[in-house]
Amino acid sequence: xxxGTDRSLRxxxxxxxxxxxxxxxxxxxxxxxxxxxxxxxLALADAGLGIGDIDGVAAAGISPVxxxxxxxxxxxxxxxxxxxxxxxxxxxxxxxxxxxxxxAEVVLITHGESGRSRVGxxxxxxxxxxxxxxxxxxxxxVGPPTLFPIGVxxxxxxxxxxxxxxxxxxxxxxxxxxxxxxxxxxxxxxVEDVLASRMVAYPMHLLECCLVTDGGGALVVTSAxxxxxxxxxxxxxxxxxxGEASETPLVSMMEDVTTSKAFRLSSARAFAQAGIGPKDVxxxxxxxxxAHLPIYGLEDLGFVGRGEAGAFIAxxxxxxxxxxxxxxxxxxxxxxxxxxxxxxxxxESVRQLRGEAAAQVPGVEVSVAQGVGGMFMAAGTLVLxxxxxxxx
Amino acid sequence: xxxxxxxxxxxxxxxxxxxRPTPETAFYWEGTKQGELRLQRCGACRQxxxxxxxxCPHCGSTEVPWFVASGRGRLHxxxxxxxxxxxxxxxxxxxxxxxELEEGPRLMANIVGMPQTPEALVLDMALEVAxxxxxxxxxxxxxxxxGGAASGAGA
Ligand SMILES: [Zn+2]
Numbered sequence: 001x002x003x004g005t006d007r008s009l010r011x012x013x014x015x016x017x018x019x020x021x022x023x024x025x026x027x028x029x030x031x032x033x034x035x036x037x038x039x040x041x042l043a044l045a046d047a048g049l050g051i052g053d054i055d056g057v058a059a060a061g062i063s064p065v066x067x068x069x070x071x072x073x074x075x076x077x078x079x080x081x082x083x084x085x086x087x088x089x090x091x092x093x094x095x096x097x098x099x100x101x102x103x104a105e106v107v108l109i110t111h112g113e114s115g116r117s118r119v120g121x122x123x124x125x126x127x128x129x130x131x132x133x134x135x136x137x138x139x140x141x142v143g144p145p146t147l148f149p150i151g152v153x154x155x156x157x158x159x160x161x162x163x164x165x166x167x168x169x170x171x172x173x174x175x176x177x178x179x180x181x182x183x184x185x186x187x188x189x190x191v192e193d194v195l196a197s198r199m200v201a202y203p204m205h206l207l208e209c210c211l212v213t214d215g216g217g218a219l220v221v222t223s224a225x226x227x228x229x230x231x232x233x234x235x236x237x238x239x240x241x242x243g244e245a246s247e248t249p250l251v252s253m254m255e256d257v258t259t260s261k262a263f264r265l266s267s268a269r270a271f272a273q274a275g276i277g278p279k280d281v282x283x284x285x286x287x288x289x290x291a292h293l294p295i296y297g298l299e300d301l302g303f304v305g306r307g308e309a310g311a312f313i314a315x316x317x318x319x320x321x322x323x324x325x326x327x328x329x330x331x332x333x334x335x336x337x338x339x340x341x342x343x344x345x346x347x348e349s350v351r352q353l354r355g356e357a358a359a360q361v362p363g364v365e366v367s368v369a370q371g372v373g374g375m376f377m378a379a380g381t382l383v384l385x386x387x388x389x390x391x392x
Numbered sequence: 393x394x395x396x397x398x399x400x401x402x403x404x405x406x407x408x409x410x411x412r413p414t415p416e417t418a419f420y421w422e423g424t425k426q427g428e429l430r431l432q433r434c435g436a437c438r439q440x441x442x443x444x445x446x447x448c449p450h451c452g453s454t455e456v457p458w459f460v461a462s463g464r465g466r467l468h469x470x471x472x473x474x475x476x477x478x479x480x481x482x483x484x485x486x487x488x489x490x491x492e493l494e495e496g497p498r499l500m501a502n503i504v505g506m507p508q509t510p511e512a513l514v515l516d517m518a519l520e521v522a523x524x525x526x527x528x529x530x531x532x533x534x535x536x537x538x539g540g541a542a543s544g545a546g547a
Contacts, residue, residue: 127412128409128410128411128412129411129412129413129414131443133409133411133412134411134412134413134414134417134421134443135411135443135499135500136500137409137411137477138408138409138410138411138526138531139488139489139500139501139502139531139533140408140409140473140476140477140479140480140483140486140488140502141473141477141488142473142475142476142477143475145473145475146471146473146475146477146488147471147488149471150469150470150471150488150489150490150500151469151490152469152471153469153470153471153515154468154469154490154515157515198474199472199474199485200474200475201471201472201473201474201475201488202471202472202474202485202510203471203510204471250443250500252490252498252499252500253442253443253498257468257469257490
């Protein structure tokens, strides 16, 4: 067994604590570090654990050393893996390996970002000698909206995706957000509304671009054995499969701009480890920094065929009442997007599997969270399940 | 304002980002100052690659000699930014494009000398390299190919 598909690790660890910061959206009275720390306290309480129970800490954006010290934890396992917004899914994967190898027992994974208010946020530094500085920055990109969607027109030409179908991604997710009190944007919208919103970077309109918010979240991961021996207040959510991959730091260097190689590699490993396929998935989260990501994700993870995702979403098949509930918190387009949104994918998967989501889907036993880092730079995938799926 | 067909490569534009070469990329940036787009072709597997590196990303060989590319390519994909990066304030909206070179690799570039509109910027249109002064460097950009077709480029 190699390549991260060892099925003996299926269900070896569980998420026993999960929480978001008390408030998300506009939180100018919390620093980025405090959003990590507050989320950590809430996740520990959710798990029925205290700081003395934690021997491993993982974080991105702020060093796990800083987060651990602020909390009063002296960890003997630290993971500062920083591969963008999917880092927290990758932290879960690394925690699985560490716990299975006996290197750690209870791992705390934290996220906090003052993405909107920039309180105590690290400065955005730029190096003109980096590959990006030499080969992309001279052409005038203005952050992710002008880089991440650079392959969309090629995708449209290759597969016939229409502007209306692309807009329907935002419409579908707003239908979910409409049911979610914590979502930043909740009013129902139409395809016409999306296409009438300000053009940010053709072909992407404002409503096809993610929010910029403040917020945090944290997870507590431990062995399935410990979760069973010392049950907490909430049902454990088992990690059935995990994957990670990185492709390129430069979106301009993607092997094929109509598909994410990192999505494909990461999700294939996660499905193989879990021993399931897309048809077995009840609920799906795909990191939606922009409207084209759920389209790429549905295809790269194998939920639909090449070129089919736009119509699939436009037909309402991922909307409330559809066969494949997708981004049920409203996603980065409507719920929240702190900058490294991946933590919120996992939070919503956990809520759905516990049966406590705001827009709860009936009978969710298997949920998949697909994260992206950078601009198709990296990916992390988690296949999560209820206790009933352990025998699967 | 959009570029018009009569405009050539844009002036350096104060404040535009200036690339800073590293020892591994210096030969590339020396080339642009001489009006050459220099690429590397692996001596072991013969694949051409971009961006400049000390070993071949296809096979790992460190035998990666340079050659001068034709400068011809095709418009692979793009966005049209309605926000201005520093130095680009007078050019909004402007296209940030991917150009597929005749030799295979793709690179990011601006497309100059033509309107920055979806109607004008047709995928797969033939392009040729030009060079734009930028600080102490010359930055490769692309313009519509003379005659409108890139000879030798695949469909
Ligand atoms: Zn080679």
